[in-house]
Amino acid sequence: MNLLMCPVCREQLQFEGKTWRCENNHSYDEAKQGYVNLHVVQHKHSKNPGDTPESVQARRAFLGAGHYAPLQQAAVQKIRELRIENLLDIGCGEGYYTSAMSHEVMQCVGVDIAKNAVQAAAKTNKGVTWVVGTGSTLPVLDHSIDLCTSLFSPIPKAEILRVLKPEGYLMVVTPGPQHLFAMREALFEEVQAHDPHKFVHQLEDAFDLAEELLIEAPMTLPQQDLKHLIAMTPYAYKAKAERRKALEEQDAFSLTAQFQILLLKKKSA
Numbered sequence: 001m002n003l004l005m006c007p008v009c010r011e012q013l014q015f016e017g018k019t020w021r022c023e024n025n026h027s028y029d030e031a032k033q034g035y036v037n038l039h040v041v042q043h044k045h046s047k048n049p050g051d052t053p054e055s056v057q058a059r060r061a062f063l064g065a066g067h068y069a070p071l072q073q074a075a076v077q078k079i080r081e082l083r084i085e086n087l088l089d090i091g092c093g094e095g096y097y098t099s100a101m102s103h104e105v106m107q108c109v110g111v112d113i114a115k116n117a118v119q120a121a122a123k124t125n126k127g128v129t130w131v132v133g134t135g136s137t138l139p140v141l142d143h144s145i146d147l148c149t150s151l152f153s154p155i156p157k158a159e160i161l162r163v164l165k166p167e168g169y170l171m172v173v174t175p176g177p178q179h180l181f182a183m184r185e186a187l188f189e190e191v192q193a194h195d196p197h198k199f200v201h202q203l204e205d206a207f208d209l210a211e212e213l214l215i216e217a218p219m220t221l222p223q224q225d226l227k228h229l230i231a232m233t234p235y236a237y238k239a240k241a242e243r244r245k246a247l248e249e250q251d252a253f254s255l256t257a258q259f260q261i262l263l264l265k266k267k268s269a
Contacts, residue, residue: 003086003109003140004129007038012141035122035130038139039113051114056094058231060120063096065225070217071151071173071259072100078171078213078263079104079147088145088163090135091153095121095128101149102128109140138163147171155199161206161266168266170207172199176214176258183229183255186247187239196260207264217257226253 004013006022013020013028020036021027028036051059062068075097079087085106092098092110094117102108102125111133112118122130133139135156145163151173160170177193184191200209221229227248230236236244247253 001144003088003107003144004036004038004131005139005141007040007133007137007139031119031122033119033122034126035118035132037115037132039115039132039134051093051117053116055232055236056114056117056120058228060094060096062225062228062232063094067219067221067225067229068096068217068257068259070215071257071261072097074213074215074259074261075149075151075171075173076100076104078211078261082147082169084147084169086144086146088138088140088148090138090148090150090156090160092121092130093117093153095124095130097149097151098128099125105147111135111139135159149173155203157203157206164266166266166268169210170203170264170266172262172264174199174260174262176216176260178256179258180229180233180255181258183247183253184235186253187230187235187243194260196262200262200264203264206267208267209262210265211261211263213261215259215261217259218254219257220252220254223248223251226250 002014006013006026008026009024011022013022018030019027028038030036079101087105087108089098089110092112095110098110109129111131113134115132118130118132131139135154138159140163142162143165146165147169148160149171174196175194179194
């Protein structure tokens with residue numbers, strides 16, 4: 001079954017030739033890279049929303065070096081245990097996590113608002129349905145998804161509840177309390193621990209917390225990888241220029257990434 005939904009009339013899309021089309025004859029051509037753009041103009045708030053090309057390139061280089069592999073492996077293992085059929089990854093970016101997770105499911109849809117990120121993702125894995133789209137209108141049918149994942153991405157609660165099956169799950173990955181603490185100390189005068197459980201409180205009326213895991217990844221980064229890490233985070237533009245420059249000039253830097261995985265189950269109606 002095709003999972004995609006027309007963003008205009010909300011009917012099911014069928015793939016014919018190189019075009020996605022609904023029964024009302026709204027059509028969306030597949031790009032040559034292998035993705036479809038379902039982010040229609042009436043849903044846009046800016047011309048080029050989402051991550052910049054520079055941020056996408058930095059993230060591809062950093063993740064490709066394997067520094068966040070412990071998180072990727074933990075997410076894949078959890079999906080394997082859940083025996084998922086249909087997966088929707090919200091904010092898939094350039095597809096590092098999505099591609100790995102897709103091998104554990106029957107159908108996988110990756111959606112991101114940044115077209116340049118989805119273009120990069122589509123080049124790496126043809127087994128995923130890659131979509132440029134927005135969380136405010138997730139481009140999949142009602143009650144069609146077994147698991148929604150959001151790794152460092154927005155959590156459009158109402159839309160997630162719409163697309164999840166009655167027994168569906170939501171996996172949220174957010175920074176752990178001490179995530180990149182040493183780097184943040186180098187960039188900012190005041191640093192506070194992250195609160196990963198704020199999402200649990202925001203979702204507790206509609207989801208039960210089924211499981212939580214804290215994953216740590218200690219690393220010593222060479223200078224180029226450190227630059228990539230800074231560039232792919234919000235810290236890149238929030239830090240003072242002189243502090244960022246001083247950090248980027250270090251030949252090597254030791255720090256620990258810490259990830260909180262929250263597995264939530266949709267409450268029965």
